[in-house]
Amino acid sequence: MMNKPINVKKQKRxxxxxxxxxxxxxxTELMKFLLEKLAGKGRNHIKGILARGQVSVAGKKTTQYNHPLEVGQQVVISWAQVGNEEKLVGLKILHEDQDLIVxxxxxxxxxxxxxKEKKETAYHFLMEHVRLVNPKNRIFVVHRLDRDTSGVMMYSKxxxxxQLLQNSWKESVQDRRYIALVEGAVQKPEGTITSWLTESxxxxxxxxxxPNGGQKAITHYKVLEKNQNYSLLEVRLETGKKNQIRVHMQTLGHSIVGDKKYGSTQNPIxxxxLHALEIKFTHPTTGAIMHFKTDIPGKFLRMVK
Structure with a gap:
């Protein structure tokens, strides 16, 4: 069976x-100041109190890590929870700044x-998250992952x-890799699949x-581990079309485990x-190179031992 939709638990304090x-x-800058003054509290903890609007500088709330501080100012930290904060279940924030959430x-x-489902979504939970700071804050979809695909993705603020990201996606995204657990032993250690995709x-x-009037799709793959029943592949997208990896694995003759829509007959996990392992891109406003990588799910690794 596929995973059931994630539920959110509300917790009042x-x-x-x-x-x-x-x-x-x-x-100095705010993050450096807080790290020095709040000895024993980690960077992620401090990022959390900033993101939740619990820090004020000179009487005004700020969420910016690089907010400049001047001599004589006061920084006030409120340790109370902001409203009836929701505990996020089903996602973890890897990075947040004034433009993006990863x-x-x-x-x-x-x-x-x-x-069928309006509220139990990453979009809804993150909208509530940013509105803890300001009720007028919003988030916007940059790209998507299927419900049953895990891994790294981003939203804009x-x-x-x-629009900057979507219009320059090919130029901005330097690398985007997935991990696919597929049925059977893939014989070639690496390869490229090129085809034209159409939607029914x-x-x-x-x-x-x-070429048949469809969208050209290019997928590169490399075998990381395999046994006689399953193969673990690292997959790199040269193009990013709907269900590209899923249909290309079926084309390869090794459907993704649990993907009944595209030929899978087994679902042992x-x-x-399918897991979005990492993404590397140019920040749309700062120009900085951003790189985020997640762990390969343990269930995937256990199947190829």
Missing amino acids: NEQARETTLAVTEK INKEAGLLSIASE SKEVQ KTLKMYSNPT GRMG
Whole structure:
């Protein structure tokens, strides 16, 4: 069976408001200041209190890690929870700045709403997350992962950044890799699949080896581990078309485990065997190279031991 949709658990905390006031004695940036002053608290913990709007500088809330501090200012940290904060289940925030949120999504969680499911989605949870700081904040879809695909993906915090990324996707994204657990032993240690994809009225993608008016799709793969029953592949996308990896693995003759739609007959791991391993891209506003990599799911690794 495929994973059931992820549920969110709401947790209320009735704590008295507590604040810490810190004086700025030299020019610096907020993150560096907090790391020095809050000894024992890790970078991720401090990022969390910033993202939740628990830090004020000179009386104004800020979520910016690089906010400049001037001598004589006061930094106030509120240790109370902001509202009835939802505990995110089904995703982990890997990075957040004023333009982007990068997450690691679990299998079973929708990227965006569907006709049947509106709220239990990564999009909905992240919208609530950014609105803890400002009720007017929003997020925007940059790209998607199928419900039963896990791994790294990103959302933007403005329409402008969304358009910048989508319009320059091929130039901005230097590397995008997946891990696929497929049925059978793949014989060639590595290879490239090129075909033209068309979509049927039932929303299923079909692959044709010659140009037929469809979208050209190119997928590179490398065998990492295998046994007589399963193979673990690293897959790199040269193009990013709908269901590209899934239909190309079927074309290869080795359907992704648990992917009944594209030929799989086995589901020993209780989910689809596809994971977005990493992404490397140019930040749309700062120009910095951003690189995020996740772990290969343990269930995948156990199948090829």
